[in-house]
Amino acid sequence: MSPALRIPVLAASVLAAGALIAQPTAAQPTAVAADPTAAVTAAMTARKPAVMAAPKIDITRRDGDWAFGTAVALGVPGTDRMPEGWLFLAERTPDGWRVALDGEPGFAGLAAEAPVVTEAEKPLFAQQNGLQAAGDFRTGMAMPWTTGQTWGMPGGPHGWSGTPTPWSSLDLAGGDQRVRAARGGTAYTMCKGWIRVVHDRGYATDYYHLWNNINVNGAAVAQGAYLGDTGTDVTCGGSAFGRHVHFALRQNSAYVGIAGHNVGKWVPQNGGAAYQGSALHGSTRVAAGGSVYNYGPLGFNQGVVDTNGGGTLNKRSGPGTGYGVVGSVADGATVTVSCSANGTSHTGRYGATTLWDRLSDGTWISDAYLWTGVNGPISGYC
Template identity: 70%
Template sequence: MFLPVTRRRRPGGRLAVGAAALFAALALATPAQASPPAADEQPTLTEAVSTRLHTAAPGTATVLGSDTRIDVTRKQGGWAFGTAVLATPAGSEHLPEGRLFLAHRDATGWKVSFDGESSFSRLARTSPVMKAPEQRLLSAGTDGPQAAVAGDFRTGMTLPYSTGQSWTMAGGPHGWSGEAAPWSSVDLAGGDQVVRAVRAGTAYTMCQGWIRVLHDRGYATDYYHLWNNIGVDGATVQAGAFLGNTGTDVTCGGSALGRHVHLALRHDGAYIGIAGHNLSKWVLQSGGSAYQGSALHGSRQVAAGGALYNYGVLGFTQGVVDTDGGTTLTRRTGPGTGYAVAGSVADGETVTISCSRTGTSHTGRWGTSAWWHRLSDGTWVSDAFVWTGVDGPVNGTC
């Protein structure tokens, strides 16, 4: 575009451009650049986390209300880490919702990410506010080892109390908040009232009465209604570590009738159905409605209201014999019924698997399978009558 300018002749014959006209031309030719908001106009850290929390789950925020509780547990330079909780009133049918957050400030303000999000994983890799053990855990992201969990119901977890104790399953599979899906939770009560970590991990206090432990493979477990719970911010805990005592605490909302622990299962930053997963060699099962359901140990079924004995952890290369109503499972010298009988193993017993291969097909409680497992003693059993948590080889193929 041609812009006419006013010219006047200087001594010596040179042309001079009028300053006012030149500035006007430049103003027309150069687009205005947007400036970042002034520091005093940018949202504060807590405002940014609160806004992001409501944006991340608008439906949940609408139900729970606007009682947002932000706890900044670490801050260094332009980095911050902590917990963000949407609280509910005491006595509400809804339990609070909580996330771990990681925030980084740039010229435009605070950028907030929550655990389970890919942006959180990327930030965790370089953030100076992250501790080394949790950095390895939280920076794995959804493309890490936990990606292999699909179709794999092994957890390596126990029930949240000492091995050898029996507690009452006061409520079978139900939602984090009552009947809401997914049915991620069970209620457990009794015993010595001491709540323990179901597996090693990194622990955080979400609020009074609420502990979250992050495990490997993308799993996490929540423990709510605790009394005398530990105060932790990224502390490493071992399996069986003391987390608190059963209680009726509803500091962050919800309700509790009688002392118990509300145990919930999470994966990749969200609650998931707990049915089908194994805790202390019990396979949890959903019922026709929330709080019903049962748990299976071999062929033994215990309904909600019954006692669950803590048999200890089921290893990733182990299985529990489930004869689907029988008393024993035949062991053979090879992977099929054409091989000689080599003894038997009782229903409910734990077996250690060396490797697997296909053989004759059989149908049990969990469906039809042609896989056979070679046990640590060299004998073979049909996969159709062993709960392993996976549909296929357990410890490689033979």
């Protein structure tokens, strides 16, 4: 893929982003109160949301001494202050209701034993604790609209609430305006206009400002499932100028920088300020305000050819320039990698590497000219 210079920079940005999220240190649920709503409110207060004048708490499932639902700290409509939201679990004990919000150490423990959590949800919630994909920027996601359509990207990487980091979000609009799940997972209606989908590998995605959004409480959705239409809804806070979807990437129950991840075979790039930036597909760069074609998800054993300048890339009969040329592949093409080996060194967009990748047709290309999202082999060594 992408040689050694790439990963340390992006990994540092992810870790810095994580440092901005208040992380509880206790291994047990963080709040206990006489009723579940009061316990959830106390847990939310402990997370210190920027705005919580009127917390919106919805208990969507009850089973005896257990409760599950969504907790939203409302933002301020007409401002950059977006709502903050969590899933929560509550259990009644002799001391009162104990509660944990997703992202807290106690949440996964409660989820493992809670009858209000489905068998499909339990492994997804367990993956939200700990850095499941450290150094791995593959998401398996498409852009959040129908594959094969072209939409506009009026806003490049920016924060969930505008300029603050991490720049987790993109503003996207156009096409048929129908917003779709970027990857399969389990969907929740956090608030009017706001859907969250929890995926595997510790990822989740948020979709805000929707009109006609679906009303779901842990429903399984496939990649491409309809979630709602682009809109300007700010019922729960924030602002929207012109219909669009505010699309955000989360990992381990916190927003993370979307730059460097692959979404729809594009890799968002930060700009000098929030809402600027661009997206790369091979050597093709689209700046904020431009149009982006949804190529669909990139497979975990696939890469996008990036010649760092356009044109074509020679394919060789072995892992190095000492082997004969046996064809070529175009910049931006998707290729499948069978295995990798070391050979002659080459320098691409992200630095130098000696790694070569054997493609599914038996030919070889230098990993310096392939975006895979991993700093090393994605299908093992040959």
